[in-house]
Amino acid sequence: MTKRIDIHHVTRVEGHGNIVVNINDGVVKDCRFDVIETPRFFEAMLRGRPYLDASHITSRICGICSTGHTTASLRASENALGVELSKQTLLLRKLVFHGEILDSHLLHIYMLVVPDFLGVGSVIPLATTHRDVVLRALRMKKLAGDICAAVAGRHTHPIAMTVGGFTHFPTAAELKDLQSQLINCRTDVDATVDLCATLPWPQFERDTEYVSLTKPDEYAFIDGEIKTSDGYQLPIEKYEEVTNEYLVPHSSAKLTRHKRESLMVGALARFNNNYNQLHPRAKEAAQKLGLKPKVTNPYLNTAAQVVEIAHCVEDAINIIDQVLTRGIKFEKPAQVNLGKIGADGCMGVGACEVPRGILIHQYWIGQDGNLTGANCVIPTNQNVGNLEADMKVLVPQIMEKPVDAMRLDLEMLVRAYDPCISCSVHVMKVEKKPTS
Amino acid sequence: MSQTIRPKVAFFDFTCCEGCQLTVVDSLQRHPDLLDAVEIVQFREAMTEKGEDYAVAFIEGSCSRQSDEAALKHIRERAAVVVALGTCAHLGGVNSLKYLHPLEDVRKYVYGDKAEWYETYDVRPVEAVIKVDFAIPGCPIDRDEFIACVKALLLGKKPPIPDYPVCVDCKLRENVCLYDLGKVCLGPVTRAGCKAICPTYGQSCEACRGFISDPNDSSMRKVLAEHGLTEKDVNSLYTMFTTYQVRQKLMTDSEKPGSNS
Numbered sequence: 060m061t062k063r064i065d066i067h068h069v070t071r072v073e074g075h076g077n078i079v080v081n082i083n084d085g086v087v088k089d090c091r092f093d094v095i096e097t098p099r100f101f102e103a104m105l106r107g108r109p110y111l112d113a114s115h116i117t118s119r120i121c122g123i124c125s126t127g128h129t130t131a132s133l134r135a136s137e138n139a140l141g142v143e144l145s146k147q148t149l150l151l152r153k154l155v156f157h158g159e160i161l162d163s164h165l166l167h168i169y170m171l172v173v174p175d176f177l178g179v180g181s182v183i184p185l186a187t188t189h190r191d192v193v194l195r196a197l198r199m200k201k202l203a204g205d206i207c208a209a210v211a212g213r214h215t216h217p218i219a220m221t222v223g224g225f226t227h228f229p230t231a232a233e234l235k236d237l238q239s240q241l242i243n244c245r246t247d248v249d250a251t252v253d254l255c256a257t258l259p260w261p262q263f264e265r266d267t268e269y270v271s272l273t274k275p276d277e278y279a280f281i282d283g284e285i286k287t288s289d290g291y292q293l294p295i296e297k298y299e300e301v302t303n304e305y306l307v308p309h310s311s312a313k314l315t316r317h318k319r320e321s322l323m324v325g326a327l328a329r330f331n332n333n334y335n336q337l338h339p340r341a342k343e344a345a346q347k348l349g350l351k352p353k354v355t356n357p358y359l360n361t362a363a364q365v366v367e368i369a370h371c372v373e374d375a376i377n378i379i380d381q382v383l384t385r386g387i388k389f390e391k392p393a394q395v396n397l398g399k400i401g402a403d404g405c406m407g408v409g410a411c412e413v414p415r416g417i418l419i420h421q422y423w424i425g426q427d428g429n430l431t432g433a434n435c436v437i438p439t440n441q442n443v444g445n446l447e448a449d450m451k452v453l454v455p456q457i458m459e460k461p462v463d464a465m466r467l468d469l470e471m472l473v474r475a476y477d478p479c480i481s482c483s484v485h486v487m488k489v490e491k492k493p494t495s
Numbered sequence: 496m497s498q499t500i501r502p503k504v505a506f507f508d509f510t511c512c513e514g515c516q517l518t519v520v521d522s523l524q525r526h527p528d529l530l531d532a533v534e535i536v537q538f539r540e541a542m543t544e545k546g547e548d549y550a551v552a553f554i555e556g557s558c559s560r561q562s563d564e565a566a567l568k569h570i571r572e573r574a575a576v577v578v579a580l581g582t583c584a585h586l587g588g589v590n591s592l593k594y595l596h597p598l599e600d601v602r603k604y605v606y607g608d609k610a611e612w613y614e615t616y617d618v619r620p621v622e623a624v625i626k627v628d629f630a631i632p633g634c635p636i637d638r639d640e641f642i643a644c645v646k647a648l649l650l651g652k653k654p655p656i657p658d659y660p661v662c663v664d665c666k667l668r669e670n671v672c673l674y675d676l677g678k679v680c681l682g683p684v685t686r687a688g689c690k691a692i693c694p695t696y697g698q699s700c701e702a703c704r705g706f707i708s709d710p711n712d713s714s715m716r717k718v719l720a721e722h723g724l725t726e727k728d729v730n731s732l733y734t735m736f737t738t739y740q741v742r743q744k745l746m747t748d749s750e751k752p753g754s755n756s
Contacts, residue, residue, distance in 0.1 A: 070543040099510065100615070104592035105603040109731060115701065116735070119589045122514020122635065168519070170541060181542030183530060201524045212696035214521075215514040215635045219696040226697025 060085045062458065064466055071171040071181070072478050079452070083459055090451050092443060092473060105433040110136045110424050111222060112393075117420065117435065118216045121479055123166070125216050126159035126207060127413030130281055130421075131435075134409025135420040136222050140400075142393045147385065148224045151210055154378045155217065156280050156411070157371040158206030162214055162412035164326070164364040167204060167477045168255070169196035172361050175471050176258050192254065199247050201458050203241050206375065209233045223392030231387050235400055238379040241372055245340075248369050252344045255365045261468060265452050266355040267445055268319045269328035270301055272412050278329070278336040278370060283412045286332050288353060289443045295410040298419045302436045322442035324416025326363035327354060341370035357449050364414070400426045415439055415479050439478045446476050456457065497609040502649065503550035505537035506580075507570055509563055510590050510618065511556030514635040515581035516540050519553075522638040529642070532649055551576045551648060553722045557583040557590045558624050560614045571625040576648065579620065579627045582634035586705050587739035589634070590618040594738045620739060629654050632704035633689055634736060640688050658708050661700050665691035674698055679722050681732060684710035 066078040075372030081089040084186040101120055107114055114132035118125040119435060130152060137144065169192070170182045173414075186193045204214045209229040211217030219227035230239075272295075273286035285301055286292045293300060301317045316322060330337075330345070334352040335346070345351070345366045350359060404425045411418055423432035451471060457468050506516055520541060523529060536546025552574035558567060571577055579756035593601050598617065602610035621627050631644050631654065644654035657663075661682035665672070673680040673694055682691065682700040686707050693700050706712075719729050733741050 068539055070539050070545075071541060099590070100601050100605055103601040104589070106604070107575065107595065108592075112731070116589055116592070119512050119514075119634065122512040122517045125512070125514060133540060135571065166517075166520070169546070174543075180544045181538075182536065183542065186527065197524045197527070200521070204521060204524075212692055213635075215517055218693050218698050227695075239672075434701055 060458065062462055062465070064462060064469065066466060066470060069470055069473050071174070072474060074476060076473065078450075078466075080465070080469065082454070083335060084222060085458070087451070087454050089459070090447070090454050092446050093448065094443060102400070102435055105422070105430045108430055110140070110422070110428050111432060113422060113430060113433075114220065114222070115216075120435070120437075121438070122215045123163050123454055123479055124159065124415070126155055126211065126214065126220075127411055127418055128435075129211075129217050129220050131409040131413075131418045131420040132158060132422075133220060133222055134282065134411065135407045135422045137407065138409060138426050139405045139407025139422055140222070140395050140397075141405075142223050142395060144393060145224065145390055147382065147388060147390060148393075149223060150279060150378050150385075151228075154375055154382070155207055155210040155220070157375045157378070158203050158210070159214060159370060159420050160371050160414055161203035161375075162200055162207065162282070163477075165196060165200045165369050167414070167474075168364060168368075169193075169200075170362060171474055171477070172471075173254075173258075175280060175467065175474065188333070195247050195250060196392075199244060202244055205240075206237055209237060209266050220476070221392050224390055224399040225392070228387055228389055231383060234379050234383055234387065238376055238383075241376050241379070244372055248340075248344075248372055251368060252347050252365055255362055256347045256349070260356065260362065261358045261471060262356070263358060263449070263456070263472075264355045264451055265449055266353075267448070268317055268322040269331045269353070270317065270322045270324050270417065270441070271329040271332045272410060272417060273333055274336075278338075278374075278438075279412060283410070285410075285417065287322070288331055288342065289330070291318070295419065298408065298410065298417075298421075298436065300415075302419065302441060304430040316444060321355065321448045322441060323445045324441045325360055326367050326414070326437045327349045327357065327360040328413060328416060330354065330363040330366060337366065337447050338370045338373040341366050344369040357445075357472065360475045360477065364477070365432050391482070395428075397426065397428045400424065400428075402426065404431055413438060415477050416441060430442070437479075442476050442478065446473065446478075501532060501534040502551055503536045503546065504533045504551045504553065505535070505550040505570075506535070506540070506553045507544065507555070507566075508540070509554065509556030509567070509584070509621075510559040511581070511583040511588075513540055513582075515553065515555045515633075518635045518638055519580075519641060522641050525638070529645065533645070547573065549574055553578045553579065553580045554584050554621050554627075555580040557587050557618045557620060558617065559590060559618045562614060564624050565622060567624045570688070576628045577621075577625065578644075578648075578654075579616055579622065579633055579658070581636045582632060582703050582736050584621045584627075585598040585632050586737060587618050587620045588703070588736050591738040592734065593618055594742050595734060606689075610632040618739065630656070632656065632686060634703035637689050637692075659687050660707055660710075661685045661687045661689065661691050661694070661704075663687050664689065665694050667691075668695055670694050674718075674722065679719055679724060679732070681715070683718075684712060684715045699732075701732070703736040705737060705740065 062082040064080040077093040080090045114129045117132045118129045207214035221241040269288035272283040274283035331353045421434040580587045664687045680699040681702040685702040685705040
């Protein structure tokens, strides 16, 4: 048996990637996911820029997780400069973060994944055949975007988030309105769970090392420590022990591995590592979806995103309660004292769980307040090695299928990871060898 | 309103964050009727189908490698109308910050001794490679402006992009001028159309939409200096999104690419 699959630019993912599989006489010769995004060079471009610019520049790494990049960037600068945040700032940061998680997960579930199960090429035909589903998706997504807009001005490239706090605040009336919309949204969340519980998720298991942030008191999205499902836990400053980026000649982004050949980050890793801290309604959703940690089917990363939607809606309702009880105040961003920076400059690491997994920014800042160095570790880079390892196990299991069915299985696997390839700040160019 | 002919429209992306295409998707939340007015034949981020027959091409992202030029020319040959979507395509955008460092240094900083594996060159806007008929500015684009531009294109008109400064938008929103709050802002020389969203949310305009066609550049620099900015600070402000536009000036100053300052 000889089969060749070459999916040039996988569609319905963010950024550019190719799937290459070659089977000769029943033997898998090639099995790769090539990242062919143009190199972005953000880390090099950050050097010499004022620390206050860093989050404005790095939010442009990714249109989907720009609030996440902003958050990691601000936390890196704040940790470097020793800035303490107020309770209100912490609450508003979490609220806007939930808005982004919801927006991104909804986009992925409804617009990128669901079309595969309904046998269509995009969400567009569903507007005619499944109008209620599409309207629900748009309604929920609009609410997610409105949360971001109320707090930070807009979702893609947030404005009001700055080192030490915010430069604009939502009114109590805006927050109350969002809260009542979130409460109404519970029906839509239930409908989303019910829909996803009926989807025939492909059956495939491959255990791996699941890596996420973790916090003692809450389901971690911002700050915390790095936890792995193999029992390791370490402070974020030691991220390189886990992310451990390495380059491979054949393809794709800088890859990562920890104790195994590869590791997985994202909703499924968070679910596996921090299940106990999910809101009860999210646990209910997990039960309906048949998810119980530890889940080792990577296709179910999308289902774990559904669980997180339920969690974030409930947590956003709670956060707004807390902000309103405290009373929303105009607070100047916490002061930064550059005079404290020594001759060697200062360094800080910021970490958060963006929709696709752990995101790390590390900055070095000089006495003049300008960055002297930067490193950004992107979740999709961390996942590419695991995705390829999955493909290598999956392909022999499905190689009797017709090529079109194999293609779909592989594309669905790539989409399950929700890769955000344009986000891969540092990626490799791939010269594809001509296959004879 | 039913159209007998729906123009075929395609979306493409080069070096960018894809945030402008996401803004297009988001604009459909408020204007699902847009889908009845055009036929989208290619939009990789959102659909599997890849049609090669299109009248209007929206291009997001800058050109940052030689090998992308052929793809851009391919699009130009097919499309009757090419629209640059957002700052990266329109101006080069944040990608052009690369100009502030020697190219070899930038490559080595990120990829070390593997730098040769990654093809890149001096970032440029789309119009530096192919003829662009219209640009929708902004990082990201403004949803309402995008809708207004699509409507204009459907009517065979020129998209209504203002050529007056952000200050006009800012006054219409009754914002207190950031200069009165002790901050600085590039609003006086930057193209409006964004509803002054950044000053409204407490941040300085960083000229993501590019400059108006007759900016009073020398006065702008004088005002910034009066507010305590050094020449280095001013250059920093002027290079966030518009390094490609001001690079000639920078090259006559001390901060030439290659000088490593």
